[in-house]
Amino acid sequence: MVPSLLFEVMLIGLLGIGSQWLAWRYRMPAIVVMSITGLLAGPILGILNPEEDFGSLYSPIISVAVAIILFEGSLNLSFKELRDLGKPVFRISTIGAFIAWILGSLTAHYIAGLSWAVAFVIGGLFIVTGPTVIMPLLRQSKLNPRPAKILKWEGIIVDPIGALLAVFAFEIISFMTADDPDGTKLLLFFAASLFAIIFGWACGRGMGWMFETGHIPEFLKSPAVVIVVILCFTGADEIMHETGLLSVTAMGITLANMGISSISDMRHFKENISILLISTIFIMLTASLQLETLLQIFSPNIIGYVILMMFIVRPLSIFLSTIGTGLSFNEKALVGWIAPRGIVALTVSGYFSGVLQEAGYDDAGILTTLTFGLVFFTVLAHGFSIGWLAKKLHLSMEGKPGTLIVGANRFTVELGKSLQKAGLPVIIVDSSWERLRKVRESGLNFYHGNMLSEQTEYNLDTIPYEYLLAATDDRAYNSLICTTFMPEYGRTNVFKISPFVEGKSTNSEIVSKVGGRILFDKKFSMDDLTDKMANHYIFRQTTLTAQYNYKQYVEDKDPSTVFLYLIKPSGQLKFYSEEMRTVPVVGDTIVSLTPPNKEKAKIQAKLETNRNNNQNGNQN
Incomplete structure (x- = not known):
């Protein structure tokens, strides 16, 4: 164990950035290196256990970091990028997400052995990919612009949708299994989601107006945005858990499309912050896992579930949802294969594991193991295969400098x-x-x-x-x-x-x-x-x-x-x-x-x- 919490903070940062450097130096997927480093420092060698050492601060730190990462990603979502791509992105984010939810839930019930209630909650959550895992892959793989933009938009937009689907599934389950069903909670859920979008839009417009009118000096712009992002996330999340992710995404997209000249400067600052946060959060999450969780991953039902999710559910949802969108077979094949899960899946599944067990669903105890199994295997498989597959499908810009x-x-x-x-x-x-x-x-x-x-x-x-x-x-x-x-x-x-x-x-x-x-x-x-x-x-x-x-x-x-x-x-x-x-x-x-x-x-x-x-x- 580490001698002090200060030393642990330093060590987490050092391991995170060191993993990023190692990945850059030897041209390896950064998320793979970070995951392995966290596992070595945590459950394998027992040097770190951030969840235990940070105590009650652990969850808020992870949540705020995820909010900033998601906002940084959405700050790159300009609608001008959607020329000729609006149809496939919309289809994948709606129809594709719905198909993946249904198929994923069926797979969780029949293969992983989860009850219908828990299966539909986790099925909604596992449609997410997210900027924490997609962005590092896109940086290193040099894909053609079309598939790269589709994966980026899907990762950022579907991230909050997946979390909301999990909440929605839980609310539906609570409503249907209650002795005295009350539709008020369902109405509250939809109202809270709508409020999150409006609140995020208002925060974005407000910050944009203050930038354009000079109410915030240049040296305070980036710090002010960080604080407003945390305010935007917390304000929505306090009303309904997980709607904060939707709110910061709406804020980022609003700012990205206002045409503010200083946004590009902030974007570079946010990218640096985002890389630091991704590095440290990945180390914290993987180092906090228990050795028993790692061993459980290799059980037949979990391995079977992961294989079906990777080779059947994801490709099928992409191919079905993109019919008639103009995407080539090669583009569909690449997008249908690349879907690594990351921080959002790990953090939200941890939350629902506790909530569902309190509600009497004992099989929810396996959610953390199931989630990490999917995260680890998808990160490993997609991280090492994206460059090779893109070249084979002639969708790579990789070549001579x-x-x-x-x-x-x-x-x-x-x-x-x-x-x-x-x-x-x-x-x-x-x-x-x-x-x-x-x-x-x-x-x-x-x-x-x-x-x-x-x-x-x-x-x-x-x-x-x-x-x-x-x-x-x-x-x-x-x-x-x-x-x-x-x-x-x-x-x-x-x-x-x-x-x-x-x-x-x-x-x-x-x-x-x-x-x-x-x-x-x-x-x-x-x-x-x-x-x-x-x-x-x-x-x-x-x-x-x-x-x-x-x-x-x-x-x-x-x-x-x-x-x-x-x-x-x-x-x-x-x-x-x-x-x-x-x-x-x-x-x-x-x-x-x-x-x-x-x-x-x-x-x-x-x-x-x-x-x-x-x-x-x-x-x-």
């Missing part, structure tokens, strides 16, 4: 052509149709629009591109692009052409301090690169060998050479910058912009050789 270049000019066109020649995805974005003329003629992918506009956000698919290069002739715009997209691409993957121009130090001193790493070298501004292109500089590709190492390569180069990027034998792409710490080794291919002198000499030598051969031939 792509590059998005902002700014169409002679240099970026040639840079794009060199990347394309190396087999790397590339796209050039510019708001000028005239500047894009050379890009169109070259056959490169392009997008006509302003990189910072809202339309671009919804119309340009950025999933295939890991790197962003800001290479316009406007130094301030380049820095603004980098600052805007740094949270999305990561600090090490966003670059800008050097803002330093000889004789123009005033703006450069300011602009250089704003976002993005300097691309290639500080001394090569956009003007310098344009001049080199005008002077017929050439893109040269060189592969290092044991006989020709990096030191020799650098020594042979002209001082005016621009080292652009290198490609590892594994396909990894590295752009040169002043902060690049990678030292090229044997097998690496380096692309540089070199003066034409050597090329001219080679051409001249070849012409001389041909001339001599011709002369010798004539003499013979």
Whole structure:
């Protein structure tokens, strides 16, 4: 056991974030790593038992964390994303959820051996997937936009619906089994659900109005939203248990569709908070399980239930509900397979386990074991299979690292052509149709629009591109692009052409301090690169060998050479910058912009050789 509660809080955070890092480092599903870490620290090694140690604070901490996570996810649900997807998302969230509820309840009764009452409660709860498990999978799997958006919308919308279905089933059961049935409770349930939606909408509109009118200063916006989210959740949940999840979802969707400029800044803050909460909550939940619960998971009735839920109930509900929606068979197959359960299922089932047992349903004692069995096996199976299955179904954007270049000019066109020649995805974005003329003629992918506009956000698919290069002739715009997209691409993957121009130090001193790493070298501004292109500089590709190492390569180069990027034998792409710490080794291919002198000499030598051969031939 840990020496103090403070030490336990520290250890939970360390294990959670450490699991996230380990998953990122070795490209494993984060939720799988977190689950295994929690089990090792909790029931297996007995180091942690958060539920026992935190006491009465345990449930409120979990509930508030789930509310914030669900709100963060719903903050990404803009209705503009639903172009061509509104029908399948609506069908899956309604008809599909209903089918999954009925089939899941039948499976729980006949396979898991639960009574009808308990089966219908747990059947409603198990339709949920949720952002706590879906978002980490989508981050790592790089699905095509259509299935990715469907899974995201379903996970966030169905999360509160599942909890409400469980409450609704319990209220129906209580009504039907009561000696003196009273419909007041059912009416109260529907009234409380309606109130939760209206309350969430009001909180969202109220916060949006205060942001737009300047009633909240910038430094208080994110903290204020967190507190209002907790208020929104608690206010609804105190009236009817589990309606708080519905309320925060309504609040998030309302804010997401108000078109408030500062929402994007808050979204990045919420994403960071959400990752921290998911990491710690998963550790807390899995570490709080009992060893007996783990052993019970492997009983035949639970394994049979989990297998049917994964291979029959979920695929059938998706295929039936999406008939006539325009989804391809492959898309239905992928969406029908991916349905990992997470935090909401674990927390709500724990609540109903106690409530149902108090109501006289003794078989409800197995709910925690049943829930964790479904959570663990779905997290494991879907976490490891999503990438492989997406590739097999041709629904994956996984591949060689792509590059998005902002700014169409002679240099970026040639840079794009060199990347394309190396087999790397590339796209050039510019708001000028005239500047894009050379890009169109070259056959490169392009997008006509302003990189910072809202339309671009919804119309340009950025999933295939890991790197962003800001290479316009406007130094301030380049820095603004980098600052805007740094949270999305990561600090090490966003670059800008050097803002330093000889004789123009005033703006450069300011602009250089704003976002993005300097691309290639500080001394090569956009003007310098344009001049080199005008002077017929050439893109040269060189592969290092044991006989020709990096030191020799650098020594042979002209001082005016621009080292652009290198490609590892594994396909990894590295752009040169002043902060690049990678030292090229044997097998690496380096692309540089070199003066034409050597090329001219080679051409001249070849012409001389041909001339001599011709002369010798004539003499013979």
